[in-house]
Every structure is written in structure tokens, then in C-alpha cells.
Amino acid sequence: MADIIVIGGINIDIEGCPRKTLVPSDSNPGDIAISYGGVGRNIVENAARLGADVGMISLTGDDFLGNNARDHLAGLGVDVSGIVHVNGCNTGMYLSILNHENDMAVAICNMDILERVTPAFLEDKLNQLTKSEIVGVDCNLDFATLDYITNSLHVPLFLDPVSASKAERVKPIIGRFHTIKPNRIEAELLSDIKIVDDASLRQVGSWFCRQGVKRVFISLGEDGVYYRDESGEGIVGTSPVKLASATGAGDAFSAAILVGHIKDFSAEDTAKLGVACASLALEVKSAVNPRICWDEAIRRMK
Numbered sequence: 001m002a003d004i005i006v007i008g009g010i011n012i013d014i015e016g017c018p019r020k021t022l023v024p025s026d027s028n029p030g031d032i033a034i035s036y037g038g039v040g041r042n043i044v045e046n047a048a049r050l051g052a053d054v055g056m057i058s059l060t061g062d063d064f065l066g067n068n069a070r071d072h073l074a075g076l077g078v079d080v081s082g083i084v085h086v087n088g089c090n091t092g093m094y095l096s097i098l099n100h101e102n103d104m105a106v107a108i109c110n111m112d113i114l115e116r117v118t119p120a121f122l123e124d125k126l127n128q129l130t131k132s133e134i135v136g137v138d139c140n141l142d143f144a145t146l147d148y149i150t151n152s153l154h155v156p157l158f159l160d161p162v163s164a165s166k167a168e169r170v171k172p173i174i175g176r177f178h179t180i181k182p183n184r185i186e187a188e189l190l191s192d193i194k195i196v197d198d199a200s201l202r203q204v205g206s207w208f209c210r211q212g213v214k215r216v217f218i219s220l221g222e223d224g225v226y227y228r229d230e231s232g233e234g235i236v237g238t239s240p241v242k243l244a245s246a247t248g249a250g251d252a253f254s255a256a257i258l259v260g261h262i263k264d265f266s267a268e269d270t271a272k273l274g275v276a277c278a279s280l281a282l283e284v285k286s287a288v289n290p291r292i293c294w295d296e297a298i299r300r301m302k
Contacts (some may be wrong), residue, residue: 001131002055002079004047004258007122007149008040008138009092009114010058010083012065013287017098022105035286036069038092039138039162042248042287046255046277048076051294052262055079055132057125059086059113066091082125089113114140119148129153134178134261136254139166150176156214156261160254161186175212179261181254183219198235201226205233215267217257217274219250227271236271239300241279248287252277256297269301276300 018030036045040058047054056078060066062085069091074080092114096107122129122145129135136158137149146169150157156178161167167186174180174190184195191207193200201218205228208216218226224237253274260270276297280289 001128003053003133003262005055005057005129005132006040006044006136007057009038009111009140010041010060010069011038011092011094013037014095017102018100020100022099036072037287039140039160039251042251043136043255044073044078045076045288046252046292047258048078049292050255050259050297052259055082057082059084059116061089061091061113062087063091086113086116117141117145119145126152130155134158134258136258138162139170143169146170147173158258164189177213179215179257180213181217181257187218202233217271225271225275227267229267231267234268236275238275241282243282245285246282249278249281252281272301273297
């Protein structure tokens with residue numbers, strides 16, 4: 001069984017960008033890119049590239065893109081036995097059309113398949129999950145499923161809130177998670193404490209620990225990351241990078257947290273590993289930097 005198991009979504013991201021001004025209701029010559037995405041899938045790929053023994057529980061539809069996404073993870077050494085093929089459904093897809101300035105003009109998202117990750121779907125996978133060292137989930141799952149997972153599993157659980165609107169659904173059960181990684185806005189929403197300075201930041205960290213969370217990592221954007229556990233707290237800063245895209249940086253950080261847990265890293269060293277992995281993600285336009293690896297992450301930590 002895998003040391004790390006992530007329960008989450010697999011997306012196919014399709015992006016179109018016109019070469020000239022976008023003309024509505026017409027065919028626009030441009031560039032089209034297709035890539036694998038989804039918070040859970042991105043975390044899994046990053047963890048696998050860091051050398052972790054990782055598995056994924058998810059769903060794909062009866063389309064070749066979903067099969068390719070599954071095969072891609074398998075090729076990285078991921079245990080894909082928990083990725084179930086569903087007939088009559090599309091793999092999760094996100095279609096975006098940009099304008100000539102690379103800003104989104106319109107997008108269509110179909111994530112209906114993730115609604116099938118229910119307590120009933122997970123019931124026969126509990127044995128597999130229980131044998132892992134840590135299980136990662138994100139707030140793309142609905143509350144009933146997250147409630148079931150946190151009630152049924154007695155292994156450390158990691159939560160990536162994904163967004164402020166989705167984070168709100170775990171507010172009643174936040175203390176059931178061993179480790180969490182909200183950003184500043186998500187942390188404020190969950191704690192009902194406004195972060196205005198270092199003192200209020202520490203207050204938020206203390207609040208999470210009082211709820212039962214063992215490790216807290218709060219992303220502060222360019223200001224780095226705040227970490228806290230029973231051993232102490234602090235802030236790890238960032239170094240300048242050549243920014244290509246911010247997409248996927250948080251997913252790389254989440255993967256680092258999971259790997260840091262497996263390797264018994266301190267909270268501080270885990271935060272440093274997370275910042276290093278996020279910096280690698282920032283340097284490419286794709287959601288996952290294919291250059292991310294353990295040796296490079298450790299080099300950047302130092």
C-alpha cells in the first residue's frame with residue numbers, strides 16, 4: 001500500500017488563446033493547449049516526482065483523455081488502482097478561452113463526476129486508506145464525504161482548502177485534520193480572525209491548534225509561509241523567481257507537506273521544502289513542473 005494516498009479530482013484543462021483580438025460568435029485562429037489538472041491530481045504528480053510512494057483515489061470518465069491521465073500517473077509510479085473508470089460520464093474538464101491579452105474571456109467547467117466520490121464509493125477503500133501513513137483531501141469534495149472521511153479514518157489527514165468559498169464547508173470539522181494548508185483569506189474565514197499583523201497571524205495559528213489541528217501552514221503569498229505545531233512557530237520567506245505562472249504553486253507546496261510528513265521533517269523544514277517546491281512550480285506555465293525532483297527541492301531548501 002502507498003505511504004501517501006490522495007482523494008481528489010482529475011481534470012483535463014483545455015485552454016484556447018486567439019492570436020488577434022477575440023471575435024465573439026466566430027472561429028478565431030489561435031493556440032490550443034491541453035494538459036492534466038485537478039488539485040488532487042497535481043498534488044499526486046508532484047509527490048511522485050519527489051520520489052514518494054503515492055496512490056490516488058479518484059474517478060475518470062469513459063473518454064480517452066481520462067484514460068491518458070490515469071496512464072500518465074501510472075507511468076510516474078503512482079498506485080492508480082483506486083482510480084475508477086465510470087461509464088457514461090466525462091472526465092472532469094475545464095475549458096477556458098482567453099483574449100489576446102491572455103486574460104480569461106469565458107470558461108466552462110464540468111466537474112460533475114467528482115460528485116460520485118461519496119461515502120458509499122469510499123467504503124470499500126477504507127482498508128487501503130487505513131494502511132497509508134497520511135491521507136490528503138481537498139475541499140472539492142462535498143461536506144458529507146469529508147465528514148465521512150474524517151470520522152472513518154484514524155490516520156493523519158491533510159487538508160488543502162482549495163478556495164475561500166469551498167473552505168467554509170469544513171469549518172465545523174477543521175479540528176479533525178492533522179495538517180492544514182490554508183492561504184491567508186481561507187485562514188481568516190475558518191478562524192473568524194482577521195490577519196492584520198504578526199500578532200494576529202500567531203493568534204490564528206493558535207486557534208487552529210486549539211481546535212485539534214497538529215500542524216498549520218498558512219500561505220502568505222510573496223511574504224512566504226507561516227508554520228506552527230507543538231514545537232513552535234515561525235515564518236519562512238521566499239526567494240525571487242522568474243515567474244511564468246502561479247498555477248500549481250499551492251499544489252506543489254501541498255505535495256511537499258505530505259512528503260515532509262513521511263520523512264519526519266520538522267514543521268520548519270517542511271515549510272522550507274514547500275517554499276522550494278512552490279518556487280519550481282512558479283517557473284513554468286504548466287500546473288506541474290516536470291523538473292521538480294527531490295535533489296532540486298533539497299538544493300533550493302539550502
